[in-house]
Amino acid sequence: MDVTEVLRMNGGDGDYSYSNNSLLQRKVILMTKPIIEDALTNLYCGMNFPKTLVMADLGCSSGPNTLLVASELIKSIHEIRLKLGHDESPEIQFYLNDLPHNDFNTLFLSVSKFQKNLTQLLVHNSSLPPCYFFGVPGSFYTRLFLNKSLHFVHSSYSLMWLSKVPDMENTNKGSIYISTTSPPSVIRAYHEQFQRDFFMFLKCRAEEMVGGGRMVLTILGRRSDDPCSKECCYHWDLLAETLNDMVVEGLIKEEKMDLFNIPQYTPSLKEVSNEVNKEGSFVVDCLEVSEVNWDACTDQNLNLSEDDTQGVNMSKCMRAVAEPLLLSHFGESIMEEVFARYTNVIKNRMSIEDAKLVNVTVSMTRKG
């Protein structure tokens, strides 16, 4: 599987699109707002109110969350400037990055509307910064920008995706991610792939960022030191359970199942900070863990018939994220069946327990 060719969120704005099923990711972005504001304040003051701010959102996908990040960052800079009584507004250059198969057409049309609204805002408040938006197709595990050209880098719910499925000595029988039944060599292969990828990410960004530049990353991760911990593996374990049932019923070939593994790794706080220290170009300012309930996939303002809707929405959220990977391996014909079954499994679990996802957020400064 060439991850660069296959990994993407479901595009467009249909029922299973990422655009319509990313409330959970939205909640996580809003949770990290104080950390982002703190980093921006330190950046903006530390650089003595630069005339230009170049920002990048890496793994931006396509949908309302992309513009949420952009508008929160732009608003933050505006508010910081007013609070500190600085007259002149900086120009903001905003880079939106994702893999080349991301739906940039949909993204650019929404950016275009967003810019028109921004222009309207400018009429009423002429001090809002002028903003220019650019799309950047490519893997963030490679160089994407000029040397020393970025002031601020943001990424949310993207860096747990690996550049490839790890090379494994043993098959990961019955599992599609790390699980309690995975052989130690599989767990090691996943961890080493994360180390290589995250190190490369840091190295590329170190070259691209100016000294004093800031970076805030939120990664799907874990509290526990144990990579097989339920907190990070449960949603994949349940998907594996669904697929294994279909193997037993002859709907999926066993050999096909044996060859499917998700190119993801959910690191602990310690694993993240180890890599930052090892790479050496950044100082960690803040390292936090937070959690978000599976029911964050459902709009809490809607008064809906509780558990069922929440299970359906968590399953749709997972489908928006994982369907292109499953589809490229198993083919389109079984997708409906896989997700119908997965929805039932999830509904069932959410009715009896309170499942969560864990997020690791790290804020850091480029040395020098």
Next chain:
Amino acid sequence: MDVTEVLRMNGGDGDYSYSNNSLLQRKVILMTKPIIEDALTNLYCGMNFPKTLVMADLGCSSGPNTLLVASELIKSIHEIRLKLGHDESPEIQFYLNDLPHNDFNTLFLSVSKFQKNLTQLLVHNSSLPPCYFFGVPGSFYTRLFLNKSLHFVHSSYSLMWLSKVPDMENTNKGSIYISTTSPPSVIRAYHEQFQRDFFMFLKCRAEEMVGGGRMVLTILGRRSDDPCSKECCYHWDLLAETLNDMVVEGLIKEEKMDLFNIPQYTPSLKEVSNEVNKEGSFVVDCLEVSEVNWDACTDQNLNLSEDDTQGVNMSKCMRAVAEPLLLSHFGESIMEEVFARYTNVIKNRMSIEDAKLVNVTVSMTRKG
């Protein structure tokens, strides 16, 4: 008609796509190569071999011509550097701009392949410059980039497109562009819209370019001072003739035809240089007129049954460019009929005369 919403070349890679019907535009780009190389040499030496070169192709569309421009510019810089014996290769930042409805998804996938080939070249020739590509959705009649951020701007076959159909006192009865039967007020409205748009284009680029930066623009234009001259109006006259026939036959409503005008203006050399002088930020280094036969739409290496193929290809070239405008005004149902008839008209004319398009190329330097 909101031109920003409607104007685009046919996307994808089908039979009527711009991607597969832009040989003529390719030929024009290659014709201007010496002018571009001259501008790049002067830029690169004049700035004493800068470490970074930021370039933009405005109105890049989607297809092989986009990457032709990019690769010609990158190769030129590489060759100039080697010729002048300068050791260090600059980093190149390359912006690809078009309106938000342009097919950026197709463009980004081809850029991604192109970058991989560039990386392969790098292995064998480590001095080829590292290049970073960005998509820029938006109208070039607005600001698109930070202040003083561009070194080199290129645009080919884009600036004859106006930001809107001119506001007209009179209807342009029987015509869809300026023609010998157009009232003087219509011709004036078109000219004034060109002046406003081109002035705005120059003003925006003047703010975005560094002093000493270079810009090479090729615009579909005319030699003659007369805006109704056949050399610039003929292909639209023939399309109007086709549409008028369909009005007579009741296939198109007359009122619908009366309201359709192409948002394009093909300026003379003098009109172009007048606007550059009026705006005042640029010095004209070179101003040239060239021409290209309609048969440039056909690959001259193919040994085909001459006139027929050439007429079909010229009609397909026009369809790839004009179909989205026609479609949004007249609806999809008559498109096949319009272009079947237009093909016959074109075939007929090409068999009896040698029709040409005229190009105005201007190379200029940002003052200061």
